Amino acid sequence: MRSAKFILIYFLLSISVSLIAQNERSLKRKVAIGRFSNETQYSKSVFYDKENDPMGKQASDILSTKLANTEKFLLIERQDYDNIVKELNTSGSISQNIGADYLIIGSITEYGRKTVGTQRVFSRSKEQIVEAGVSIRLVDVSSGIVIYSGEAKGEAVTEDKSVLGVGKTADFDATLSDKAIAAAINKLVENIINQLTNNPWIAYILAKEDDIYIISGGESQGIITGDIFTVVERGRKVKNPQTGLTIELPGKEVAKIRITQTLPGMPLDQVSIAELISGIINAENLENYIIVEL
Numbered sequence: 001m002r003s004a005k006f007i008l009i010y011f012l013l014s015i016s017v018s019l020i021a022q023n024e025r026s027l028k029r030k031v032a033i034g035r036f037s038n039e040t041q042y043s044k045s046v047f048y049d050k051e052n053d054p055m056g057k058q059a060s061d062i063l064s065t066k067l068a069n070t071e072k073f074l075l076i077e078r079q080d081y082d083n084i085v086k087e088l089n090t091s092g093s094i095s096q097n098i099g100a101d102y103l104i105i106g107s108i109t110e111y112g113r114k115t116v117g118t119q120r121v122f123s124r125s126k127e128q129i130v131e132a133g134v135s136i137r138l139v140d141v142s143s144g145i146v147i148y149s150g151e152a153k154g155e156a157v158t159e160d161k162s163v164l165g166v167g168k169t170a171d172f173d174a175t176l177s178d179k180a181i182a183a184a185i186n187k188l189v190e191n192i193i194n195q196l197t198n199n200p201w202i203a204y205i206l207a208k209e210d211d212i213y214i215i216s217g218g219e220s221q222g223i224i225t226g227d228i229f230t231v232v233e234r235g236r237k238v239k240n241p242q243t244g245l246t247i248e249l250p251g252k253e254v255a256k257i258r259i260t261q262t263l264p265g266m267p268l269d270q271v272s273i274a275e276l277i278s279g280i281i282n283a284e285n286l287e288n289y290i291i292v293e294l
Contacts, residue, residue, distance in 0.1 A: 010271050012111075014108045017021040018110070018149070021059045025175045026072060026197070026222060027201040027221055027222045027223065027293065028072060028073055028074050028201075028220070028221045028222050028270070029073050029074070029100065029101045029102060029196050029197070029199075029201055030073070030074045030076060030100040030101045030102075030221075031067065031073045031074065031075055031076065031077075031100055031102050031104065031196065032076040032103045032104070032141075033060055033063060033064055033067075033075060033076070033103075033104045033105070033106075034101070034104060035056055035057070035060055036053075036055075036056035036057070036059040036060045036063075036105060036106040036107060036108060037053070037056055037106075037107045037108070038053045038055045038056045038107070038108050038110040038111075039108060039109050040109070040110060042068065050062050051290050054129060054179075055111070055177070055181070056107075056108065056110055058177065058178060058181055059106060059134060059185065060106070060179050062178070062181060062182050062185050063104070063106065063136075063185050063189070066185065066186075066189050067189070067192070070193060072193065072196070072197060073196065074220060074221060074267055074268060076268060078278060080195035082117075083121045087093075088182050090227035091155030100141055101140075101141055101199075101201070101202055102139065102140060102147075102196060102199070103138075103139040103140060103141055104136060104137070104138055104139075104142060104192070105136070105139065106134060106135065107134070107135050108132060108133070108134055108181065109134065109135045109151065109254025110131065110132060110153065111130075111131070111132050111133070111177075111180075111244070112127065112130070113128070113130045113131070113176070113177075114128075114129050115127065115128055115129070116129065123247055125159060126159070126161045127157055127158070128157065128158050128159075129155065129156070129157050129176075129179055130155070130156045130157075130176040130179070130180040131153060131154070131155050131180060132153065132154050132155075132177070132181045132183075132243050133152070133153045133161070133184060134151065134152055134153075134154070134181060134184040134185055134188065135149070135150070135151045135153075136148075136149065136150055136185075136188050136192065137149045138195055139194060139195070140199065142202065142248070142290075145247075147189065147195060147199065148192065148195040150188045150191055150192075151188075152184045152185070152186075152187035152188050153184055153187075154180045154181060154182065154184030154185070154186070154187065155180055155183060156176040156177075156178075156179035156180040156183060157176075157205050158176060160188075186269070190206050198212050200292050200293065201292065201293055202290050202292060203215050203216045203217045203221075203229070203289065203290070203291040203292075204216045204273060204287075204289075204290060204291065205231070205281070205286045205291065206286075207283075207286070208283045208286065211275065212260070212273050212274065212275060213257060213272060213273070213274045213275070213276065214271050214272070214273060214274075214282070215257075215268060215272050215273075215274055215291055216271060217271070217272060218262045218263060218264075218265065218270025218271060219262045219270065219272055219273050220267035220268075221267075221270070223262055223272050224259065224260060224262065225259055225260060225261060225262060226258065226259060227258070227259040227276070227292060228256055228257070228258050228259075229256070229257055229259075229274075229276055229292065229293065229294065230253050230255075230256055230291070230292050230293070230294055231253070231254055231255040231256065231257055231279065231281060231290075231291055232251040232252065232253055232254065232289065232291075232292055233252055233253075233254045233288060233289055234248060234251045234288050234289065234290060235248050235249030235250050235251045235252075236248075236249050237249070251290070252278060254279050254281065254289070255276060255279025255281050256276075256277050256278045256279060256282060256294075257274040257275065257276055257277060257291070258274060258275050258277050259272050259273070259274050260273050260274060260275050261273040261282075
C-alpha cells in the first residue's frame with residue numbers, strides 16, 4: 001500500500017515538473033538589427049562614410065549584446081539598412097528575404113560632451129560629461145507596421161581631482177561615449193524585450209513531401225520533438241484608407257501539426273519535420289499559412 005502511494009506521488013511530481021518546464025520554455029523570435037544611423041554631426045568630416053559610422057556600429061553592438069544576453073532571441077545583423085528602410089517606406093511591408101520576424105531600426109539623435117571644472121584654494125576638480133540620445137523603432141516584418149518606438153537619453157561622467165597639485169589628470173575619456181549610449185539603450189531594452197515576447201512567435205510551412213511538412217525553425221529556436229502547433233490560414237489583405245497602408249485581416253485556425261523531428265543545421269537555417277494531426281492544409285497554397293503557438 002505504501003509502495004503504491006509513493007508511486008502515485010512520484011507520478012504526480014513528474015507531471016508537475018514537466019508542466020513547469022514546458023511553461024518556462026519559450027520559443028525564440030528571430031530579430032534583425034538594422035545598422036544604427038548617426039543623425040548627429042559628431043565625427044562627421046569631409047571623408048565621413050555613413051556605411052562605416054563608428055558611433056552607429058557602437059550602438060548596434062551594445063543593443064545586440066544586451067538582447068543576446070537574455071537568450072530569448074536569434075539575432076541577425078543586417079548591413080543593407082538603406083534598402084530595408086526604402087522598402088518599408090515605399091511598400092508598407094517587408095519581404096521575408098530579411099529572414100526575421102522583427103526588425104529593429106535605430107538612430108543616435110543627440111550627442112554632446114562637455115568639461116566642468118571647479119577651482120578651490122588647495123584643490124581642483126574636473127568632470128567630463130557625455131550625453132547621448134537614442135531612438136529605436138521595432139517593425140513587424142510580416143506587416144511592415146511599427147509596433148514600438150521609443151527615445152531615451154543617457155549620460156556618463158568621470159571626475160579628476162587633485163589636492164595641492166597631487167592627483168590624477170587625464171585627457172578626454174573616449175569610453176564615456178560607449179557608456180552614455182549604453183545608458184540610453186538600457187532605458188529602452190526592457191520595453192523592446194517586452195514587445196518582442198508579447199507578440200506571437202511565427203513559423204512557416206516550407207514544403208510538403210508525401211505526408212510530412214517541413215517548417216522553418218528548429219532546436220535553436222526552442223522547438224523540440226512532440227511540440228504541437230496551430231496552423232493559421234492568413235487573412236485577406238486590405239488597404240487602410242486612413243493611413244494608406246495595406247493591413248492583413250485576422251486569420252483562422254485550420255489545422256494542428258506535431259513535430260516529429262528537428263534537423264541539424266546553422267541556427268538561422270534549421271528546419272523541422274511535422275505531421276498533420278487535425279484539420280486540412282492546402283498543399284498548393286502553403287505560403288498562405290503561418291504556424292503559431294497553441
